[in-house]
Each structure stands twice: as C-alpha cells, then as structure tokens.
Amino acid sequence: MRIALVSLHTSPVAVPGSGDAGGMNVVMGAAARALVRAGHEVTAFTRATSDLPAGTSELDAGVRLTALSVGDPKLRKDLLPGLVPEFATQLAAHGPFDAVHAHYWLSGLAALPLAQQSRITPAVTFHTVAAQKNARLAPGDRPEPVLRLAGERALTSRAQIIACSRSELAGITEGYGPPTRPAAIVHPGVDTELFYPRAAPAPAAAPLRITVLGRVQPLKGQDLAVRAAIALAERDPALWARCELIIAGEPTPGAEDYAASLRSLAQRGGIADRVRFLPAQDRIAAARLLAESSVVVVPSHSESFGLVALEAAASGVPAVVAAHTGLLEASPPTAELRVAGREPEVWADAIAGVLQDPAHRATLGRVARSFALAHNWDAHAQHLLEIYDTLG
Structure with a gap:
C-alpha cells in the first residue's frame, strides 16, 4: 500500500516540546515507521521551514519525508490557513496514493484534493479538538478561532475520523455532531525499548525529581505544577528540601510571557533555587529524563491523549495526572494518581504520596510499566491499516 501522511504545520522530525511540536509529531513519526515495518511505502508530507529545506529525504526505517516549499518558512502558525490552497495543490501533484492520513485540521483540509484525485476518502486525526479545547480553556489562553471550528466541522462530515482516544471522539461529537462515517479510535503506542525503567539506583544524595515535560503554554498548565511545588514546600519543608x-x-510562539511567568511564580513562592528549566528534549534525552524522575506531573487543562503520561508509565515512573479527557486513557487506572480539579494543595498531596514511600513508589512504577506494555506501535499501525483498507 502506498500511504501519504500529511502534517502541514509541523514536521514529524521536529523535537517535541519545541515550537508547535508535541505528541502529534511523535505519533505521526512512530506510525510511519511501523507502517514501513509492515511492508508499506510511506511518505510524510510537511511544509519546508528554515530548519527543514524543501525536497525529499529518507528518514530512518525507510520513511520518506517531503517538505513542500509553500509560503514564508518563518510564517506564524495563525497565518498558516492562508497557505492551505497552495499546499493542497503541491501535495496533489505527488499522488495518487492508496491511503491519505492527515494530522491536524489544516492538513485535513489540504489533503482533500489529493484524496479526491486518489478516489479515496481521506483519514484525519485532529489531535487537539478546537471545540473541546475552548470548553476547557486555560486562564489567559486564547480561544480557537471560528475558522478552525468550521474547518473541523467540515472534516467531520467529509473524512474518516480517527481519534486518539474516546475523549477526543467525544469532543468531536459534542462539538460538531456525529461524524458522517463511523469514527475509529486508535490509541497511540509507546516505544518500550526506548522508554524503560533504569536498573541502576540513583545515588542516595540525588534529589527526588518532579518532572513536567512538554511544550510550555497555558494549555499544558505548568503553572499548576509550580503552585503545587510551592504548596508542598509549605506543608512539608523537609520533603521539599530533598526535591527538585x-x-x-x-514556549510555543506567543507563550513567551507565560513561560516567563513560571519563573516569576517560583521566585515569589520561594522555591526558585529548586526549580530547573530545561530546553526541549529529543527522544533519547526525554527517555532518560523520565526514567531518572521520581514522579511525572501532567497538569494539562485538556489532552486528546497525553503521550507523556504513557511514556512515563513505560519508564516505570508514576505520573500524577489531571483526571479528565485523554489522560484517563493514557495512564493506568490508579485512583491516587488522578487529581480532580486544580487546587495546588490537592496536587501537592498526590505528589507527596508518591515521594514519601520508596517501596510504594516502586510498586506504582511496576503497575505503570505493565500498563504501558499493552500499547505498542506495531499494533497501532495494524489498526490503521484495517481502517485504510475501507477508504477506497
């Protein structure tokens, strides 16, 4: 099968946690490699940028990456809708394909002509549903525009929807009505050979590491992690003295002020000396960072899935997550690790519960690892292929 994967606004080779790159980039790249392992020909299409010149190159595992020269390489994300027609025209010139799977709403609209030329229905995964995001909008965040809402609504009626979670599909149905074609849910996988528990124990003097990994923006709620750390320091100074x-x-473009506010918050809360800010982590560095953590915190306002929670689980590290949306499907069903609401004191209690007892923390880690082993990319790809077979 000849398969086109489309991502207009960000490249599958971009480092997650930088710019607009995140879990979607990981999902698209990992799915492409798994599809190639299954014996299929895969080309990933994206837009050329200052970091990715136009042209076709081969990624690892035999995946081809084609970057199309469309518009100013440094164009802001909010201006990208204007590039959809030109991107669509260039994309269609590379057809036909046996399957076209677009990631994100912009890509879905751009993929329509290619799918029509190929005489198939396009598959679309939104990854973030605008209507769901707006319903759970973070303070200070901007609501998604009417144009995006209209685009996602149109795709719900014209494409095969493949959701990352039951929560994402619920957000689509509640926001735009039931998809015209029966929608599918395909959970992401995790590379359990890259993300795995490290056998070597940490030195006794090593701090208890509380880690938040991902793009810095109001949606991801890193401010709640800082506030929870402040609450932990006030409630249990002896425990906090052993933490970092x-x-x-x-920060995503436009979230620079939010990122700066996290540092100010830590300073005002008296914990700045035990808070470290790191740049975006590539896959190898992210795996090492998670495995060397004592607890991972995922305080997002909403997630279509929440891949970091699953990667933490694969690393044998408990993740304290917000008890909503896709995070309920990306993490093991351990009640003490799921926090309802956004009260810092409640989050501090959950984090302390993991940190105070090493034996209990190890047990939680083993449960998490077992949960993660049930999620793999080859099964993810096989499920996609079963859907692709119905698109002709």
Missing part, C-alpha cells in the same frame, strides 16, 4: 522540580520544554 524540572520543567522541560520551550
């Missing part, structure tokens, strides 16, 4: 909070990731 790591926030790894870079």
Whole structure:
C-alpha cells in the first residue's frame, strides 16, 4: 500500500516540546515507521521551514519525508490557513496514493484534493479538538478561532475520523455532531525499548525529581505544577528540601510571557533555587529524563491523549495526572494518581504520596510499566491499516 501522511504545520522530525511540536509529531513519526515495518511505502508530507529545506529525504526505517516549499518558512502558525490552497495543490501533484492520513485540521483540509484525485476518502486525526479545547480553556489562553471550528466541522462530515482516544471522539461529537462515517479510535503506542525503567539506583544524595515535560503554554498548565511545588514546600519543608522540580520544554510562539511567568511564580513562592528549566528534549534525552524522575506531573487543562503520561508509565515512573479527557486513557487506572480539579494543595498531596514511600513508589512504577506494555506501535499501525483498507 502506498500511504501519504500529511502534517502541514509541523514536521514529524521536529523535537517535541519545541515550537508547535508535541505528541502529534511523535505519533505521526512512530506510525510511519511501523507502517514501513509492515511492508508499506510511506511518505510524510510537511511544509519546508528554515530548519527543514524543501525536497525529499529518507528518514530512518525507510520513511520518506517531503517538505513542500509553500509560503514564508518563518510564517506564524495563525497565518498558516492562508497557505492551505497552495499546499493542497503541491501535495496533489505527488499522488495518487492508496491511503491519505492527515494530522491536524489544516492538513485535513489540504489533503482533500489529493484524496479526491486518489478516489479515496481521506483519514484525519485532529489531535487537539478546537471545540473541546475552548470548553476547557486555560486562564489567559486564547480561544480557537471560528475558522478552525468550521474547518473541523467540515472534516467531520467529509473524512474518516480517527481519534486518539474516546475523549477526543467525544469532543468531536459534542462539538460538531456525529461524524458522517463511523469514527475509529486508535490509541497511540509507546516505544518500550526506548522508554524503560533504569536498573541502576540513583545515588542516595540525588534529589527526588518532579518532572513536567512538554511544550510550555497555558494549555499544558505548568503553572499548576509550580503552585503545587510551592504548596508542598509549605506543608512539608523537609520533603521539599530533598526535591527538585524540572520543567522541560520551550514556549510555543506567543507563550513567551507565560513561560516567563513560571519563573516569576517560583521566585515569589520561594522555591526558585529548586526549580530547573530545561530546553526541549529529543527522544533519547526525554527517555532518560523520565526514567531518572521520581514522579511525572501532567497538569494539562485538556489532552486528546497525553503521550507523556504513557511514556512515563513505560519508564516505570508514576505520573500524577489531571483526571479528565485523554489522560484517563493514557495512564493506568490508579485512583491516587488522578487529581480532580486544580487546587495546588490537592496536587501537592498526590505528589507527596508518591515521594514519601520508596517501596510504594516502586510498586506504582511496576503497575505503570505493565500498563504501558499493552500499547505498542506495531499494533497501532495494524489498526490503521484495517481502517485504510475501507477508504477506497
């Protein structure tokens, strides 16, 4: 099968946690490699940028990457809708394909002409549903525009929807009505050979590491992690003295003030000396960072899935997550690790519960690892292929 994967606004080779790159980039890249392992020909299409010149190159595992020269390489994301027609025209010139799977709404609209030329229905995964995001909007965040809402609504009626979670599909149905074609849910996988528990024990003097990994923006809620750390320091100074909070990731364009506010918050809360800010982590560095953590915190306002929670689980590290949306499907069903609401004191209690008892923490880690082993990319790809077979 000849398969086109489309991502207009970000490249599958971009480092997650930088710019607009995140879990979607990981999902698209890992799915492409798994599809190739299954014996199929895969080309990933994206837009050329200052970091990725136009042209075709071969990625690892035999995946081809084609970057199309469309518009100013440094164009802001909010201006990308204007490039959809030109991107669509260039993309269609590379057809036909046996399957076309677009990631994100912009890509879905751009893939329509290629799918029509190929005489198939395009598959679309939104990854973030605008209507769901707006319903759970973070303070200070901007609502998604009417144009995006209209685009996602149109695709719900014209494409095969493949959701990352039951929560994502619920967000689509509640926001736009039931998809015209029966929708599918395909959970992401995780590379359990890259993300795995490290056998070597940490030195006795090593701090208890509380890690938040991902793009820095209001949606991801890193401010709640800082506030929870402040609450932990106030409630249990002796425990906090053994801890460090790591926030790894870079602000998305437009979120620079939010990122700066995290540092100010830590300073005002008297914990700045035990908070470290790290840049975006490539896959190898992210795996090492998670495995060397004592607990991972995922305080997002909403997630279509929440891949970091699953990667933490694969690393044998408990993740304290927000008890909503896709995070309920990306993490093991351990009640003490799921936090309802956004009260810092409640989050501090959940984090302390993991940190105070090493034996209990190890047990939680083993449960998490077992959960993660049930999620793999080859099964993910096989499920996609079963859907692709119905698109002709």
